[in-house]
Amino acid sequence: MKSLAIILAAVLLTGCGATSKKVVMLDPIKPRMPADVRQKCDPVPNAPPRGSSMGDLYTWSDSMVDLYADCALRDRAKLRWVESQGM
Numbered sequence: 214m215k216s217l218a219i220i221l222a223a224v225l226l227t228g229c230g231a232t233s234k235k236v237v238m239l240d241p242i243k244p245r246m247p248a249d250v251r252q253k254c255d256p257v258p259n260a261p262p263r264g265s266s267m268g269d270l271y272t273w274s275d276s277m278v279d280l281y282a283d284c285a286l287r288d289r290a291k292l293r294w295v296e297s298q299g300m
Contacts, residue, residue: 246291246294247294250287250290250291250294251291252287254280254283254284254287255280255283255284257277257280258273258276258277258280260273261273
């Protein structure tokens with residue numbers, strides 16, 4: 214049983230050591246990410262205070278949907294740019 218534990222430990226340690234980290238080198242010839250794609254998402258607005266009307270809640274939730282859509286489009290553009298660079 215003790216030899217099984219030693220063999221198992223040796224196999225697990227060699228399995229962890231065999232992985233290599235992916236190094237991403239920026240090529241100065243390749244273009245940089247466009248500024249409009251590099252923008253961060255807008256901060257989430259505060260929810261209306263308790264006791265607000267349904268109209269206030271609707272306006273707030275509608276603005277949240279708009280913010281999410283803008284951020285999702287921007288993230289999709291970032292992904293496409295990264296894929297176009299071969300990363």
